[in-house]
Amino acid sequence: MTKWPSSRRLRGAKVEIKLDIKVVIQAAPFAMAYGYDDALAGRSDIGAVVSFTGLVRDFNETPDVTGLTLEHYPGMTESTLIDIGEQAWQRWSLQAVRIIHRVGYLAPGDPIVRVLVASAHRREAFEACDFIMDFLKTRAPFWKKEHSTQGEYWVKERHSDQKDAARWN
Amino acid sequence: MHLTHLNALGEANMVDVGDKQETRREAVASGRIVMQPETLKLLTSGELPKGDVLATARIAGIQAAKRTHELIPLCHSLALSKVSVEFEVNLADSCVNVTALCRLNGRTGVEMEALTAVSVACLTLYDMCKAVDKNMCIEAIQLDSKQGGQRGDYQRTNVQTPIVTGDGVSGEVSVGERFSPPCVRVKFLAELRERVGESEAVVELDDLTSRDISGLKSALVQRDVRFSVLTDQRTLCAINQVMANDDALVTDDDEVAFFPPVTGG
Numbered sequence: 200m201t202k203w204p205s206s207r208r209l210r211g212a213k214v215e216i217k218l219d220i221k222v223v224i225q226a227a228p229f230a231m232a233y234g235y236d237d238a239l240a241g242r243s244d245i246g247a248v249v250s251f252t253g254l255v256r257d258f259n260e261t262p263d264v265t266g267l268t269l270e271h272y273p274g275m276t277e278s279t280l281i282d283i284g285e286q287a288w289q290r291w292s293l294q295a296v297r298i299i300h301r302v303g304y305l306a307p308g309d310p311i312v313r314v315l316v317a318s319a320h321r322r323e324a325f326e327a328c329d330f331i332m333d334f335l336k337t338r339a340p341f342w343k344k345e346h347s348t349q350g351e352y353w354v355k356e357r358h359s360d361q362k363d364a365a366r367w368n
Numbered sequence: 369m370h371l372t373h374l375n376a377l378g379e380a381n382m383v384d385v386g387d388k389q390e391t392r393r394e395a396v397a398s399g400r401i402v403m404q405p406e407t408l409k410l411l412t413s414g415e416l417p418k419g420d421v422l423a424t425a426r427i428a429g430i431q432a433a434k435r436t437h438e439l440i441p442l443c444h445s446l447a448l449s450k451v452s453v454e455f456e457v458n459l460a461d462s463c464v465n466v467t468a469l470c471r472l473n474g475r476t477g478v479e480m481e482a483l484t485a486v487s488v489a490c491l492t493l494y495d496m497c498k499a500v501d502k503n504m505c506i507e508a509i510q511l512d513s514k515q516g517g518q519r520g521d522y523q524r525t526n527v528q529t530p531i532v533t534g535d536g537v538s539g540e541v542s543v544g545e546r547f548s549p550p551c552v553r554v555k556f557l558a559e560l561r562e563r564v565g566e567s568e569a570v571v572e573l574d575d576l577t578s579r580d581i582s583g584l585k586s587a588l589v590q591r592d593v594r595f596s597v598l599t600d601q602r603t604l605c606a607i608n609q610v611m612a613n614d615d616a617l618v619t620d621d622d623e624v625a626f627f628p629p630v631t632g633g
Binding site: 226227228253265266268269270271272274275278300304306311312332335336337338339340341342343344346350351353354355356 | 394396422452454455456467469471512513515521523557558559562606609610611625627628629630631632633
């Protein structure tokens, strides 16, 4: 498991602020509370934590999905997610961002992705988490192949995901 | 560490699981059968004499998982709540990857069931295809992961393809062997890899009509009509792992990846 902390600093800022963004891609399952303790350790300036967890459904393009295999493009995946975290950091006032995404074989009910955002106030944390998921779904190089009782097929992109991401333009 | 299936006298012994807590157990195993590319073509097109090979092998794997206790002497008979057997046809390596998942709420693990499902699915694939190919080889049958039980979870660390597309180490653009004439290294990812039937190609810069992505696409299409899928406007492209469009310039030793729209999350 490789952690990808973002060590870049915001350009043009008068005070250098270290971005607390971490990205993990792994085949192993992750805990439902992933990122919480790590993001909050030793801090008392955080007033809101919003997290999203995405799970494998047993119905999608066909009704009987038995599992899926997730592929990604190592290297580009991590840098894309760090970049999305940094964009969120510039739009909202955030204190921590954690993104974890699984790859490989997953069964229905398995968590695939978790995004956690910590901020001083709830509105920023809600919006940033929503933004990160919209951009992750439309920009990060992951591909799902669904296995169903009717066979296996590559999942098609959804127009609604593109529309969701366009809301932030 | 000791072997639980041996008693104090070293004799084979079935483990008493009556006092163990019932927990949710799950195991995933995988393996593959390598065959001639022609055999794989017949298999995917359904032209083999014995008919729908994958559907039959799937049923065989599921049935085998349920009867593991009849085959492996010290295995308990289990009421599995789920068995799934999946196949991935890998044209690049000319093999079929088999993955099995077994699950139950019970007192004993289900890895033997998952391994048996993979083994018998592979054997059935062999049986269904042996009329045209006797050189097939069943290999790499292994436990990938298991969850639940007192010994805790297990995850194989070197789980290989198809999880990862391309062979780049995380965070690095892979630097393969240097090619003497200026070239670009091309990768085809996910569905696109399956459609063109290979994962990588090398194209000399001199073969490009223009030294940009559209020039690279034309050179590949000229090489083989299979690559015409690259000109589909849904096909995306990255140069050195940064998104690029048709006008983006390519230079010596660039890594160019083509892939379909992303579907993660």
